[in-house]
Amino acid sequence: MQHPTTIRxxxxxxxxxxxxxxxxxxxxxxxxxxxVEQFLAYDAWFRLKVKQGLDAAREGRVVSHDEAKDRMRTLGIALE
Known part of the structure; x- marks a missing residue:
């Protein structure tokens, strides 16, 4: 069932x-x-990824800044 709404x-x-x-x-x-549907799907995905990141940080599943930069370089991303 659809519900009408008004926006300005x-x-x-x-x-x-x-x-x-x-x-x-x-x-x-x-x-x-x-x-609106695309925004809601993106928002749900984003919130899930933030939760996963926070959970990983709480569990100590993180890498150092230097290691993150090294991983980016292996993907061909130029830094500095």
């Missing part, structure tokens, strides 16, 4: 939503619904 957006945001809706042959409401 500035004109520029509405224009951008309408542009996306037109480009995707969709509606403003559908674009907003998809954006």
């Amino acid at each position: 957006l500035d004109q520029d945001t509405v224009i951008r939503l309408d542009e996306i809706a037109a480009a995707t042959d969709s509606t403003r409401a559908a674009v907003i619904k998809e954006a």
Whole structure:
């Protein structure tokens, strides 16, 4: 069951939503619904990753700063 809700957006945001809706042959409401769903999925993922990181830190499963930099370098990431 869907529940209606109301939000207030500035004109520029509405224009951008309408542009996306037109480009995707969709509606403003559908674009907003998809954006909210994507945000909620990302937020759940982010909170889980933060919890996993905090749990790892509490359990001592961490690496030193230098080791982290070394691992990044092995991935081809240039540092300093």
